[in-house]
Amino acid sequence: MSSFNPRMLLWSTLLLFGILGGHHVDARPKRDDGPLLSTRQEGRDNSTRPCGAVFDEVDRLLAIREFPAFTASDVYACLVTIPFAKDVGLRFIEYYNTTLQFQSTLAYLRYPTAEYQQPAIDVVAELGRVKDKVLAGGYQRQLDFEYDIHSIVLAMHDSHVTLTFGITAAFTFASEFDIVSASLDGRALPKPYLKSDILIAQADGFKRQPSPIATINGFPAVEYLTRFAKQHAFGNLEDHADWNDLFEHPANDIQGFYGTWGGQITFYPGNGPDDGLIIKLENGTTHEGIWLALLNSLHNPGPIETAGDFYNYFVLGLEPAAMPVIGDDDGGPGPSFGDLKPIEVPKDEEVWAFESDGAYPKADIAQENLQIAGGGVVTGYFQDDIGILSLPSFFQYPDEAKDFSAAVQDFITEAGKRKIKKIIIDIQQNRGGTVALAFDTFRRFFPDEPQGLPWSWAGSRRRSHPMGDLLGTEITDWWNSLDEDDFDKWDEAANEFVVSTKINALTNKTFSNWREYSPSRSANYRGDRWSNVERYDLFNDQFLYSAFSSENVEDDPYGYGHNPIETSQIWTADQIVLLTDGLCSSACSIFAGMMAQAGVRSVVAGGRPETGPMQAVAGSRGARAYSSGILDWAMKFVQETLAPNTTLLPVIPDDFETRDTGILVHNAGFNLRDEILKPDFDRDPDDQHLPRQFQYEAAHCRIFYTVRSIYNMTRLWSDVAKVAWTDQGLCVQGSTGYADLPGQPAISLPPPRLPIHNSASVVDTARGGAGEDDNAPPTFNEGDIVAGQGLVKQEALKLCEAGACPRNFRCEEVPVKCGTGQRPTQSTAEYCLPLCRPSNSADNSGTCGKYSADLKLNGALSCRLKFAVEINKAKGGRQDYVGCCQPRSGIKAKDFCVRSTTPTTTASRSPSSSTSPAVAAATP
Ligand SMILES: *[C@@H]1O[C@H](CO)[C@@H](O)[C@H](O)[C@H]1NC(C)=O
Ligand SMILES: *[C@@H]1O[C@H](CO)[C@@H](O)[C@H](O)[C@H]1NC(C)=O
Numbered sequence: 001m002s003s004f005n006p007r008m009l010l011w012s013t014l015l016l017f018g019i020l021g022g023h024h025v026d027a028r029p030k031r032d033d034g035p036l037l038s039t040r041q042e043g044r045d046n047s048t049r050p051c052g053a054v055f056d057e058v059d060r061l062l063a064i065r066e067f068p069a070f071t072a073s074d075v076y077a078c079l080v081t082i083p084f085a086k087d088v089g090l091r092f093i094e095y096y097n098t099t100l101q102f103q104s105t106l107a108y109l110r111y112p113t114a115e116y117q118q119p120a121i122d123v124v125a126e127l128g129r130v131k132d133k134v135l136a137g138g139y140q141r142q143l144d145f146e147y148d149i150h151s152i153v154l155a156m157h158d159s160h161v162t163l164t165f166g167i168t169a170a171f172t173f174a175s176e177f178d179i180v181s182a183s184l185d186g187r188a189l190p191k192p193y194l195k196s197d198i199l200i201a202q203a204d205g206f207k208r209q210p211s212p213i214a215t216i217n218g219f220p221a222v223e224y225l226t227r228f229a230k231q232h233a234f235g236n237l238e239d240h241a242d243w244n245d246l247f248e249h250p251a252n253d254i255q256g257f258y259g260t261w262g263g264q265i266t267f268y269p270g271n272g273p274d275d276g277l278i279i280k281l282e283n284g285t286t287h288e289g290i291w292l293a294l295l296n297s298l299h300n301p302g303p304i305e306t307a308g309d310f311y312n313y314f315v316l317g318l319e320p321a322a323m324p325v326i327g328d329d330d331g332g333p334g335p336s337f338g339d340l341k342p343i344e345v346p347k348d349e350e351v352w353a354f355e356s357d358g359a360y361p362k363a364d365i366a367q368e369n370l371q372i373a374g375g376g377v378v379t380g381y382f383q384d385d386i387g388i389l390s391l392p393s394f395f396q397y398p399d400e401a402k403d404f405s406a407a408v409q410d411f412i413t414e415a416g417k418r419k420i421k422k423i424i425i426d427i428q429q430n431r432g433g434t435v436a437l438a439f440d441t442f443r444r445f446f447p448d449e450p451q452g453l454p455w456s457w458a459g460s461r462r463r464s465h466p467m468g469d470l471l472g473t474e475i476t477d478w479w480n481s482l483d484e485d486d487f488d489k490w491d492e493a494a495n496e497f498v499v500s501t502k503i504n505a506l507t508n509k510t511f512s513n514w515r516e517y518s519p520s521r522s523a524n525y526r527g528d529r530w531s532n533v534e535r536y537d538l539f540n541d542q543f544l545y546s547a548f549s550s551e552n553v554e555d556d557p558y559g560y561g562h563n564p565i566e567t568s569q570i571w572t573a574d575q576i577v578l579l580t581d582g583l584c585s586s587a588c589s590i591f592a593g594m595m596a597q598a599g600v601r602s603v604v605a606g607g608r609p610e611t612g613p614m615q616a617v618a619g620s621r622g623a624r625a626y627s628s629g630i631l632d633w634a635m636k637f638v639q640e641t642l643a644p645n646t647t648l649l650p651v652i653p654d655d656f657e658t659r660d661t662g663i664l665v666h667n668a669g670f671n672l673r674d675e676i677l678k679p680d681f682d683r684d685p686d687d688q689h690l691p692r693q694f695q696y697e698a699a700h701c702r703i704f705y706t707v708r709s710i711y712n713m714t715r716l717w718s719d720v721a722k723v724a725w726t727d728q729g730l731c732v733q734g735s736t737g738y739a740d741l742p743g744q745p746a747i748s749l750p751p752p753r754l755p756i757h758n759s760a761s762v763v764d765t766a767r768g769g770a771g772e773d774d775n776a777p778p779t780f781n782e783g784d785i786v787a788g789q790g791l792v793k794q795e796a797l798k799l800c801e802a803g804a805c806p807r808n809f810r811c812e813e814v815p816v817k818c819g820t821g822q823r824p825t826q827s828t829a830e831y832c833l834p835l836c837r838p839s840n841s842a843d844n845s846g847t848c849g850k851y852s853a854d855l856k857l858n859g860a861l862s863c864r865l866k867f868a869v870e871i872n873k874a875k876g877g878r879q880d881y882v883g884c885c886q887p888r889s890g891i892k893a894k895d896f897c898v899r900s901t902t903p904t905t906t907a908s909r910s911p912s913s914s915t916s917p918a919v920a921a922a923t924p
């Protein structure tokens with residue numbers, strides 16, 4: 001959770017036969033048997049070429065600059081024709097199982113505490129079941145295999161565990177109707193509504209109440225959505241948060257994200273070939289629509305005609321014929337997104353109101369460059385006697401992080417000047433980001449931490465296992481051996497496998513070696529063992545530089561490093577309240593945890609239509625999101641550079657940067673470290689501690705969104721102020737008494753985990769439902785698949801050629817950063833950046849995965865919004881957003897970096913001005 005961003009990408013596929021054969025074969029599908037383009041003619045019977053028909057449409061829509069949206073059943077008809085190849089599936093399982101050995105919570109997921117609210121899952125056993133099914137010939141379709149793997153991922157209910165791979169990476173499903181959940185008056189249980197009906201009623205001053213949704217496809221709406229959430233919800237610790245995650249929300253709107261139902265659906269939501277979606281309101285009005293499929297990656301894969309082409313591209317990572325370049329665009333399928341209209345929005349204080357259908361009022365404080373298109377996120381409001389600080393995200397590029405802190409400080413200063421005594425910190429929809437900003441923001445409210453730093457103590461630990469211990473031992477020893485002025489000493493100081501920059505919570509001194517951190521002792525919980533508890537050393541220059549790109553001492557988080565406290569505390573803990581919706585995750589969880597330890601109460605909004613308590617922070621409470629891409633970099637480094645007895649490590653061949661993934665993997669994230677709370681550690685420092693992830697952390701009070709507050713923040717904030725400072729009786733019935741305050745334990749016990757049958761059904765693979773046409777023969781042509789014959793290398797970002805880029809890329813200026821021991825010859829360079837669609841997963845990588853191939857050069861890419869696009873008006877006229885994949889903090893460009901032998905400046909923290917790869921590794 002942290003703030004580091006795990007958006008990594010891997011995209012190489014290594015093919016076993018090629019390696020064994022010891023020679024490199026051109027693995028691209030053969031294209032010289034005849035131009036595939038010519039086979040795509042009007043008038044062809046599309047029913048025999050479902051994939052070809054879809055990708056013709058991709059071409060056509062991109063050519064007229066429309067966002068490629070489809071009826072879901074057309075895409076599904078293509079997906080079910082993609083065949084399954086056994087050996088490729090088995091290699092993926094091997095790769096994924098190895099990766100998940102680093103997931104910190106395996107034993108607790110298998111045997112959770114009673115207070116954990118989700119069903120248990122034995123991840124390794126489930127992977128084993130899928131493997132057995134592969135071996136038994138149980139899969140004919142790639143889709144069924146991938147759906148079973150995604151079911152396991154979703155059943156982990158940890159938003160740090162992400163997987164974008166194979167054919168399911170191609171499209172996301174979406175409803176064309178945006179919905180919200182709200183109570184009529186704050187007392188009645190919430191019901192679902194069409195968002196548009198709420199907005200219409202609101203514009204009319206609620207002279208007429210909007211009519212709730214009664215049924216969806218004939219099922220009672222709540223029952224339908226409950227089942228829907230069970231199947232599709234991602235990454236939350238309880239049903240209430242999963243419920244909130246389904247719906248649209250103003251704090252999502254301002255980030256360009258959709259709720260799960262509105263645009264984050266993994267599994268085909270239709271019923272076989274039927275993708276109808278019929279919504280009937282209580283007053284009888286009926287809306288008929290369909291499920292949509294949205295192309296995830298705006299990189300047009302080029303000519304995809306058959307199921308085999310689709311398999312080659314999305315499963316094996318083999319590119320079809322070369323893509324035309326803009327400028328010599330003769331006869332190519334048309335222009336690219338090159339001329340997309342940039343998003344035009346009002347500036348500054350008005351921008352959130354514009355993006356949220358008027359839900360946010362005009363801001364009194366706004367972070368510099370506030371925009372949905374990536375940039376500022378912080379706003380502040382003063383209404384009546386309350387001050388509201390809105391923090392919808394901690395995700396910031398290093399350059400923006402300063403503006404974030406400045407906006408928070410402006411808010412505090414101004415609220416202090418106005419003598420405001422009630423402060424709401426609104427962290428709805430905050431999925432994390434830069435962990436430094438969690439510390440920084442916390443210390444601006446609580447500059448005087450008590451002796452011993454109990455609030456921002458932030459302890460964590462990881463799962464110990466042989467491969468992790470090998471990496472840690474080798475990399476820590478290597479780092480310890482470096483000279484102080486070696487660039488690597490700075491760059492890698494925050495590397496997760498360098499433990500000598502982390503503080504041992506038992507001794508308050510840094511660890512001297514890996515063994516001290518991860519002693520080989522006997523298993524301590526259900527067969528698993530963990531490291532000792534580590535803490536960040538936020539006064540270590542090398543660590544700050546490496547972890548947070550904090551190049552200058554003034555960039556340090558407030559109160560740490562060389563950034564001294566210069567303000568004093570204005571508000572006591574009871575004058576501040578956190579507003580959450582349960583979705584707070586990662587760096588947000590760290591922030592909310594520090595606030596809670598300082599005695600700040602929380603009010604949580606929404607949740608399922610039932611009374612009772614709800615947790616304030618139910619996204620991932622893990623302390624560090626990590627990705628297989630960074631992990632593979634560490635494996636490769638140990639193998640090649642340190643070269644110990646590495647029989648324990650999987651082999652990564654010379655030309656590759658990743659292990660054999662079997663199936664093309666864009667992003668495989670996991671949680672590397674559990675957060676351990678100080679009170680749990682103190683209870684018995686030598687004992688096993690219960691990770692915060694598996695504890696029940698109720699909010700102090702829960703409120704329902706109402707029809708009047710769900711799209712009116714002014715109203716919502718005043719409801720929050722009422723329950724926080726005036727009348728606790730307005731809290732949802734039975735929701736109080738579960739949360740403790742320092743020195744004041746809760747009166748009620750957490751609710752026990754419900755004995756729900758595990759929904760990670762690897763058994764039920766027929767997600768198409770009853771009407772599905774299983775008999776249609778796959779239009780797969782054996783010869784199209786070239787698995788097992790060659791090697792594909794990773795792709796990195798390329799320079800623009802005379803300002804031109806391939807289709808679906810844009811030429812953009814990117815800051816040049818250089819690697820260890822190098823300095824830039826120019827500060828920016830023009831690169832072709834791929835267009836992308838963002839997602840609201842914790843890592844913000846959107847669809848940029850495969851392009852951050854070269855970790856050391858490019859670092860992690862995230863999808864930075866740039867353009868608004870109208871999706872097919874006929875199908876609901878939704879707005880969607882398109883961005884460019886941008887390196888988080890500049891490109892380490894070979895072409896513009898020269899070797900420098902001496903440290904450059906003394907003003908800057910480190911010997912080089914380079915960006916740390918560890919930051920690329922950072923997690924949200
Ligand atoms: C097949 O699909 C293409 C592209 O969507 C379309 O132009 C063509 O008319 C379709 N052919 C038939 C027979 O429907
Ligand atoms: C996953 O890895 C673990 C640890 O190496 C091993 O015990 C288990 O058998 C593996 N499972 C599968 C399905 O490969």
Ligand SMILES: *[C@@H]1O[C@H](CO)[C@@H](O)[C@H](O)[C@H]1NC(C)=O
Nearest residue numbers: 197209210211281283284285
């Ligand atoms: C039913 O409610 C919807 C949404 O509030 C409204 O648009 C529609 O006009 C109503 N229909 C009738 C027949 O009152």
Ligand SMILES: *[C@@H]1O[C@H](CO)[C@@H](O)[C@H](O)[C@H]1NC(C)=O
Nearest residue numbers: 451452453454505506507508
């Ligand atoms: C280490 O520091 C903590 C405060 O962070 C303090 O409570 C504890 O007593 C210290 N332990 C040692 C061994 O100094």
Ligand SMILES: *[C@@H]1O[C@H](CO)[C@@H](O)[C@H](O)[C@H]1NC(C)=O
Nearest residue numbers: 466470644645646647648649
């Ligand atoms: C390398 O390690 C493996 C497993 O620990 C061991 O069996 C083997 O003997 C070692 N090889 C060498 C050369 O030390």
Ligand SMILES: *[C@@H]1O[C@H](CO)[C@@H](O)[C@H](O)[C@H]1NC(C)=O
Nearest residue numbers: 202203358712713714715718
């Ligand atoms: C939002 O609610 C406030 C307070 O109830 C009200 O004054 C304001 O008019 C509402 N805004 C809209 C757009 O309805």
